[in-house]
Amino acid sequence: MRPLSSLLISILLLTIVCCQSEQASEDTNDSIVYSGGDIVTMSGDTPEYVEALVVTDGKITFAGTMEEARKVAGEGPEIRDLAGQTLLPGFIDGHAHFSSFAAQAIGAQILPPPDAGANNIPALITILQEWNTAENRALTGWIFGLGFDDSVLEENRFPTKHDLDQVSTEYPIMIIHISGHFASLNSKALEVLNITADTPNPEGGIIRREENNEPNGVLEELAAIPHFFTALTPSSQEAADQFFEAGQDMALSYGYTTAQEGRTMENHEQLVNAAEADKLKLDVVSYIDYLFADQYMDSKWNGKSYDNHYRIGGMKLTLDGSPQGRTAWRTEPYLIPPDGAGPDYRGYPVIPSDSMVISIYMKGFENNWQILTHANGDAAIDQMIRSMNVVAKRYGDDGRRDVLIHGQYIREDQLNSLKALNVIVSLFPLHTYYWGDWHKQIIGDSLGNKISPTRTALNKGLALTIHTDAPVALPNLMRMVGISVERKSRSGATIGSNEKLTPYEAMKAITNWSAYQHFEEDLKGTLEAGKLADMVILNKNPMKVSQEEIKEILVMETIKEGVSVFNR
Numbered sequence: 001m002r003p004l005s006s007l008l009i010s011i012l013l014l015t016i017v018c019c020q021s022e023q024a025s026e027d028t029n030d031s032i033v034y035s036g037g038d039i040v041t042m043s044g045d046t047p048e049y050v051e052a053l054v055v056t057d058g059k060i061t062f063a064g065t066m067e068e069a070r071k072v073a074g075e076g077p078e079i080r081d082l083a084g085q086t087l088l089p090g091f092i093d094g095h096a097h098f099s100s101f102a103a104q105a106i107g108a109q110i111l112p113p114p115d116a117g118a119n120n121i122p123a124l125i126t127i128l129q130e131w132n133t134a135e136n137r138a139l140t141g142w143i144f145g146l147g148f149d150d151s152v153l154e155e156n157r158f159p160t161k162h163d164l165d166q167v168s169t170e171y172p173i174m175i176i177h178i179s180g181h182f183a184s185l186n187s188k189a190l191e192v193l194n195i196t197a198d199t200p201n202p203e204g205g206i207i208r209r210e211e212n213n214e215p216n217g218v219l220e221e222l223a224a225i226p227h228f229f230t231a232l233t234p235s236s237q238e239a240a241d242q243f244f245e246a247g248q249d250m251a252l253s254y255g256y257t258t259a260q261e262g263r264t265m266e267n268h269e270q271l272v273n274a275a276e277a278d279k280l281k282l283d284v285v286s287y288i289d290y291l292f293a294d295q296y297m298d299s300k301w302n303g304k305s306y307d308n309h310y311r312i313g314g315m316k317l318t319l320d321g322s323p324q325g326r327t328a329w330r331t332e333p334y335l336i337p338p339d340g341a342g343p344d345y346r347g348y349p350v351i352p353s354d355s356m357v358i359s360i361y362m363k364g365f366e367n368n369w370q371i372l373t374h375a376n377g378d379a380a381i382d383q384m385i386r387s388m389n390v391v392a393k394r395y396g397d398d399g400r401r402d403v404l405i406h407g408q409y410i411r412e413d414q415l416n417s418l419k420a421l422n423v424i425v426s427l428f429p430l431h432t433y434y435w436g437d438w439h440k441q442i443i444g445d446s447l448g449n450k451i452s453p454t455r456t457a458l459n460k461g462l463a464l465t466i467h468t469d470a471p472v473a474l475p476n477l478m479r480m481v482g483i484s485v486e487r488k489s490r491s492g493a494t495i496g497s498n499e500k501l502t503p504y505e506a507m508k509a510i511t512n513w514s515a516y517q518h519f520e521e522d523l524k525g526t527l528e529a530g531k532l533a534d535m536v537i538l539n540k541n542p543m544k545v546s547q548e549e550i551k552e553i554l555v556m557e558t559i560k561e562g563v564s565v566f567n568r
Contacts, residue, residue: 252566289315401516
């Protein structure tokens with residue numbers, strides 16, 4: 001009997017231990033309490049602080065006093081001491097091109113200072129030569145880089161095929177202008193793309209030429225943009241994985257919890273593949289270029305809800321080009337026309353016919369698609385307003401949240417018209433630093449001070465967001481906030497002192513105002529109970545440092561639905 005008794009006792013003890021283990025597992029508290037630093041909810045018209053914040057199962061369950069937080073969190077939550085750092089809602093860029101973050105992160109670093117070292121053409125050539133390795137070329141089969149800027153290069157001109165041939169005549173080279181509206185190619189790339197003296201200019205684009213009509217390697221607008229994917233598409237699955245991880249990691253390092261793909265073409269399929277493979281660590285909302293609307297808008301991805309962190313938010317329409325590249329369509333001539341243009345040069349439209357623009361808007365309104373319209377020059381914005389007014393009279397404009405993207409040269413009367421159409425304005429105050437001095441040269445001092453009129457837009461009661469347009473600039477949202485507050489150029493000149501945002505307004509523009517733009521204000525943009533635990537931790541509080549310090553603030557951690565996805 002003794003052996004049997006011992007066995008029964010052992011079974012009983014094991015049962016007790018298992019029950020205790022199961023009970024302990026059931027009693028495990030998955031809540032996290034954040035405290036010990038500034039917690040800014042971003043929910044009011046002025047900064048509102050709470051002592052503690054509780055996150056459970058990816059959502060915020062409480063924001064308030066530490067005493068109440070402990071009650072809500074229950075026994076044994078994880079306590080996260082912010083150690084004096086600042087907790088804010090996760091960042092949402094008003095407009096960017098997430099799919100191109102990868103090429104910016106992984107290609108030749110040809111941005112000018114302070115982002116990289118391409119301050120003249122010899123430096124740019126050296127950077128490309130150093131990047132030109134077999135390993136790098138294997139990524140796409142091309143030598144490529146994003147971000148050269150003719151307005152900052154000491155030569156004040158675009159690199160031509162003759163410059164890029166110094167890097168290589170054996171391999172094709174494409175470098176993309178910082179605006180994303182031009183490309184410079186070497187002779188081999190022109191050969192690969194079959195661009196010759198006999199190739200006509202496409203509508204909405206220009207092939208710049210030499211005296212013998214041979215292309216000089218510089219392509220504008222729709223002569224350039226359709227070729228970007230040729231040079232930037234990974235050549236293998238291994239390269240594609242490397243691209244994707246580099247781009248996503250860069251976004252997370254700058255505090256993105258929601259990113260926008262602001263002009264989606266074939267890259268929609270790449271984003272779908274990433275979503276279906278569970279690779280997305282942040283939400284990506286996509287806006288399909290109108291030329292691809294028939295192909296992609298009628299799909300399960302189009303809607304207000306994310307599927308594995310991806311969705312289509314609406315349609316994108318581009319009406320003109322780049323102001324710093326002088327292809328933005330204006331009503332007045334540029335003071336300094338680009339190479340080969342006459343004194344009456346005003347830029348040009350992408351779609352010359354208003355009837356075509358009206359038909360595109362009609363399709364969007366009929367389907368109740370949110371429409372993002374790229375328009376920089378005031379002539380392009382006039383075309384937007386004329387065309388949208390025609391369609392709005394038939395379909396109305398309440399609740400659509402259509403968006404003007406960029407609007408660099410917008411006039412005050414046009415802001416009034418956009419308010420009447422209930423259009424959100426997503427402006428681009430990064431221009432004041434990167435190209436403020438250049439704008440004053442090409443359109444004049446008075447008009448140059450009125451670019452990105454953020455204060456005027458707010459005073460008129462328009463809904464406002466701001467954006468990086470990355471990879472036009474690095475997706476550094478805190479730099480954008482600081483520049484929106486300072487509005488100082490590279491030379492230190494103030495560009496429109498009357499258009500400055502306060503630090504709090506600038507932070508609102510990349511949190512709950514941007515959440516509103518994307519129809520996500522019920523889930524994102526503020527630190528309130530019931531919302532997603534999409535958050536960033538900064539090393540300093542932008543509302544408590546000097547204006548000059550804001551742009552240097554670092555994202556220390558990015559948290560998506562309660563999970564840390566980046567930690568510096």
